[in-house]
Amino acid sequence: MDSLLVPSSIQRIRAFLIEMAGMKVKPWASVDETLHALHATLVARRSCDIFWTSLRTLLEALAGDLKARQEAQAGTLLDNEILSVERYLALLEEIRACLARQSEDAPSFRRLAHGLSAPALGLLLLLGGVATVGCESTSLRSPGSKPDASVTAPASQPDAHPPADLARERMPGQPDATADRVPDNNPIIIVVPQPDAAVAPSTGPYDAPVTMQEILNSCGVASADQSPILSCLNSLGEAWATGVTDYLAGKSCDTVTSYLSDVEWCAQSGGCRAMPSTTPFNPDQEPCAQPVLVYLGVRFV
């Protein structure tokens, strides 16, 4: 083993998920999606003794890695850890808390199960989530990532339905999973914040038309960036300037900044050009005369 390389937390978690749940987190899954998959597994496999043993091993490995990084001399280890120290520590705490809770919960569940008749126990399992009991692999999906399918679980396994109390747990930095929970078999939700919208177009006969300046302000575009954008739009001609404004009014700020970044790109590369006055605005047409790559003040065509 190359002594420079301490496994990153994401590498540890990916290996753990494959080993314990047969869950292949797609290579293009984000860090949050990978942590979320771990969290989902913590929920779904809570009654599997082997799982908890492995989780303890994961915790020890993560703690050991952190210690190795902290004790290493600066520059001697590969800087391959993605999580910040704070987030890393929070992850350790989260796993420790799960382990502690498990050691408290497991006996009480077993006592409860032991005291129930077979039909009652069956009903309990059905209501509480069959897949949370036992060591079968469970299929856990992140609806928020569809159709990304960043997490793949064995297709033959039933979906998990974790108990509500555990479904509310969150990984550090994760949004509250219960906020957008849907009442189906997909209890793990990755909440994608909806972008704010730009100021809406005027509708009433007495409303003043929305200006580009207002759109830029409403989307929080820095004033330093506004100037080249407005200048470029002006040089494109009135039809285009008006068309762009009408097109962006009411659109999400993501759409606004996305489109205007093209305009700023034109401005930076000197590509803004006057469109013929007869040319109607077309949102799919580039406002640039010729896109060029600009890097550190050097131009490449």
Add this chain to the structure above:
Amino acid sequence: MRTTGACLPGSSLRLSWHPLDRLAREPQTCIWEITRRCNLQCIHCENCCGERSARELSAEQIATTARALVELGCRHLHVTGGEPLLHPQWEELCRTFVRLGLRTSLITNGTLLDDDRLARAQGAGVAAVGISLDGLEATHDSIRLRAGAGPSPFRTAMAAVKRACASLPTVVITAVNRRNLAELPALRQLLADVGAQRWQIQLVIPVGRALEVAEPFVIAPAQLEELMAFIAEARKGGQPPHIDTSDTIGYFTERELELRGPAGQPRLWTGCQAGIRALAITYDGRVRGCSIMPPEFDAGDLHDEPITTIWNDAERFAYSTRFDARKLAGACGRCQVGPLCRAGCTTMAYWTTGSIYSNPFCLYRIRGAQA
């Protein structure tokens, strides 16, 4: 479709598109491991090559796939292994590839490329040869281990380089590591002396047997400064061998333009093209965007599906075709040019961090940390 793209220098806004989003998706270049069999046991081999795999594709399967590759737009085929010259039908396969219109090159460890095989390669229409050379004699032989007794792998490889340079376009390939980093200037002189015209320099990636080397073997990111200075200076002179800098090396320092592209045609790094313009077929028929990618990146298996089905499903190459710059993490997530760079070499990023969205082997990042 508009996607989050490159950050504009000095701006808080981001381009809504990325240069790779505007490339027509076409597997122009394919690297094909036709066998796992190898007569060397290199300590950095990503496939732990040695014995032939029972799942290797038949000559018929290879020919069928090659025909489909041509229809998909493939133009360049790099035949490798294992040691491709140990495939019993290597010559016939190369002839087939050439007949289909593929510019075919052979990538070999050089130990078996004698006069006879070189002539047969030429006769089959092979357009170029790539020969691995990982340092001066002692270093090369400490890395590229011979399984049994025999001549020095370095000496046989150097003899092959001389032989090949006299008859075919030849590229020497060096995987840089801690053992050979300091030897690069001497190696360059050696290659110049034997008339080598091209020299591809790449980094050893911590994968396969490289993970089992007892001492630190993969170069430290901080050593990239020394490596890039060497490459930039060597390229500046314009003297052969011309250095081809691999995708593992960079990114975005003031010397970026001195690293890439043919002489006089500098190119800016704009992200990994695996799955967009490049494709790899493993010795056992699995398809990936790049040959060094781990199995998680498998897009399909030629034992189960034709290459056309696999390639045409862009979703299987989502790490490139749907790269989401908003997922960039760690230092790459804070980097101004991250969305344009896409965390450099996807394979290096993934093998070292477990994520394609952060890459510690980046000089721009290292300098930022040191500042």
